[in-house]
Amino acid sequence: MFCASVEQMKSIDRRAITQYGIPGVVLMENAGRGVVTVIEKSFAVGRGAEVLVVCGVGNNGGDGMVVCRHLLRRGASPRCFLVGKKSRMKGDAKTNLHILEKCGIDVVEIEDRIPRQFTRSLGRSVLVVDALFGTGFRGKLKGCALEVVERINRSRLPVVSIDCPSGLNVDTGCVDGSCVEATATVTMCVPKVGLVFYPGRRWVGELWVVDIGVPEQAIAEEGMLTSLLESHDIHMPPRDPAGHKTTFGWVAIVAGSSGLTGAGAMASLACLRCGAGMATLCLPESLNAALEAKLTEVMTYPLPETDAKTLSLNALELMAPVLKKADVVAVGPGLSTHPETEQLVRSLIEKVDLPMVVDADGLNALSGKLRILRRRKAATILTPHPGEMARLTKMGVPEIMANKPGVATRFAGENRVTTVLKGAPTIIASPKGEVLINSTGSSALATAGSGDVLTGVIAGLLAQGLSSTDAAATGVFLHGLAGDIMAERRTEYGVIATDLLESIPEAIELVLGSERGFFEGGVRRVL
Incomplete structure (x- = not known):
């Protein structure tokens, strides 16, 4: 399976949207639905169980809002918090914000301080979904984002990060300061290089990949030369049934x-x-x-x-x-x-x-x-x-x-x-x-x-x-x-x-x- 840099993944996304005509909102829907599939496979989230979903204002946050909607459809009780203002959301992420609110989910903004609702929800939840920052993140977590991540880590709850743990530089695998300590990371299309190398791998937990519907040809056209070895990539030499030791x-x-x-x-x-x-x-x-x-x-x-x-x-x-x-x-x-x-x-x-x-x-x-x-x-x-x-x-x-x-x-x-x-x-x-x-x-x-x-x-x-x-x-x-x-x-x-x-x-x-x-x-x- 190919491993991509951030720029390569952006190029693959653009190709899928512009050359193959797959709307970005469809890719986002497939991403969020895939995250929920992983949650169902790996975590015990029963009917009515509270799940805390922390979103950022970018496309990673849009993925998180799709996750909220599909968790609701499956009988869970998601609570959605947005680090930033709703007015900063654009494009497909903004579309999914509006859909989520029409489904009756209140999206609580976190700006200057952490609201009491967040603290209460963190104490009641069985799982946290980290949709704060995606593969484009660089630098240090600051302000409310830093406080949110540190509270999540202190909670010791299982955490599913979307695409990458928030705070991780996905190209280098390095962390400058704090980072979400994920139980599982669900990345899209192909693994990213920084998720499989240390030190980044320490924060990733289990690594899952979601097929979001990007055609294989669109991935192949990127010409990536880096791959993650899996068992089906391994080729044992053939054994001649009539062979002898020198064979x-x-x-x-x-x-x-x-x-x-x-x-x-x-x-x-x-x-x-x-x-x-x-x-x-x-x-x-x-x-x-x-x-x-x-x-x-x-x-x-x-x-x-x-x-x-x-x-x-x-x-x-x-x-x-x-x-x-x-x-x-x-x-x-x-x-x-x-x-x-x-x-x-x-x-x-x-x-x-x-x-x-x-x-x-x-x-x-x-x-x-x-x-x-x-x-x-x-x-x-x-x-x-x-x-x-x-x-x-x-x-x-x-x-x-x-x-x-x-x-x-x-x-x-x-x-x-x-x-x-x-x-x-x-x-x-x-x-x-x-x-x-x-x-x-x-x-x-x-x-x-x-x-x-x-x-x-x-x-x-x-x-x-x-x-x-x-x-x-x-x-x-x-x-x-x-x-x-x-x-x-x-x-x-x-x-x-x-x-x-x-x-x-x-x-x-x-x-x-x-x-x-x-x-x-x-x-x-x-x-």
């Missing part, structure tokens, strides 16, 4: 050093767990006995080492028999930053013409040496976390975090690589400018070795014939879903990296059984 790919994993043996072990097993036919772990010779005992299904290949028990530069030539058979190379987990080992990594990336996944110390070896990447012809996937991206780009981590999609996209394009910028959420950027935002995962993945498992999953999928972007996207989604599965069983506190190896097959099973995400009753939950 499904051979991965060479160059990993491990003294004290960091687990990284290579987990990456190797993850390759096999996602369907690769064979995996060979290339490692320092002194570590071989321990890892041969630990890894039953993975082949090991001992190589010359430095005095620090890390791979030496001589290892590259002796690795040739494995590289001749391998379909993909994964390099980096647990290698160390020993100068000779870093030199080996750079030589491997530069001289070996195989698809490659580079992670961890493999990335550290590339700092200041990115020209190596630009000379590669085979597919290359890099999987940095923000700290590693900072070392690669010479940017500060705060600067990266403030614009993760932009940083990842620019890096991917300049260096001709698929970039997996890890975090919450993880972003996949292709060299062609496509940006995919992952929708799975949680703090359960914030554990040592989790990234090594991800490296192995992506390499295993790449070895089975997926393109670099598809392998990265599928790997990130499965990895996050595996974490979600284990978090359900062991909580987000209790998951460790080897747990992910257990749940990857279950994650694959869920993806294989998923269907395209249709809008049921015109609405669909995406986060």
Whole structure:
């Protein structure tokens, strides 16, 4: 599902109205009705139950007034408050104000102070609908709007925000001051970028999308390159029923050093767990006995080492028999930053013409040496976390975090690589400018070795014939879903990296059984 900026969404709305002839008041009606559908699905609002609806004077407020009318039709008892004067409402919002008043709903204005009716209604209500500010909001909440939002937050009532929580900058996901703490946010047509990135995602709650009747062609014509990954977007490589182990790919994993043996072990097993036919772990010779005992299904290949028990530069030539058979190379987990080992990594990336996944110390070896990447012809996937991206780009981590999609996209394009910028959420950027935002995962993945498992999953999928972007996207989604599965069983506190190896097959099973995400009753939950 595409993700839009504010300007892109405005352009889509204009196109639907001017080119496709859909009146704005129809889009507003569909929006409000969709919000009520979400309320019915997610909240217990019985007949006669009081619902507090707080509206602004713009189109977001108009949506709120449609919500009031449909709640009334369903037997609830909505109370509508307008922050501002009715005389400031225009167009479709003004039309819905007049309709609502003709239906017998009193719209109470809030200007200089909070009226007693608001306080009483807040105390009696079972739900609050936030229709104060929409996607155009910038800056800080002030005056009565600020007081209203703070009272709503203090009430601890469930809150449904229309399009976005009031106070949130929907382009950046940032909040300057106060913001509505929504239980659910119901956004229109497509998700907005700031709703799926932190810090904005903290205020969103559940994220629902409403189909307001904009034709798919009108959305496609916008040419958006940013999408939210969902299960039906994930493509597992096909399994030939007559295939054998070499049919499904051979991965060479160059990993491990003294004290960091687990990284290579987990990456190797993850390759096999996602369907690769064979995996060979290339490692320092002194570590071989321990890892041969630990890894039953993975082949090991001992190589010359430095005095620090890390791979030496001589290892590259002796690795040739494995590289001749391998379909993909994964390099980096647990290698160390020993100068000779870093030199080996750079030589491997530069001289070996195989698809490659580079992670961890493999990335550290590339700092200041990115020209190596630009000379590669085979597919290359890099999987940095923000700290590693900072070392690669010479940017500060705060600067990266403030614009993760932009940083990842620019890096991917300049260096001709698929970039997996890890975090919450993880972003996949292709060299062609496509940006995919992952929708799975949680703090359960914030554990040592989790990234090594991800490296192995992506390499295993790449070895089975997926393109670099598809392998990265599928790997990130499965990895996050595996974490979600284990978090359900062991909580987000209790998951460790080897747990992910257990749940990857279950994650694959869920993806294989998923269907395209249709809008049921015109609405669909995406986060």
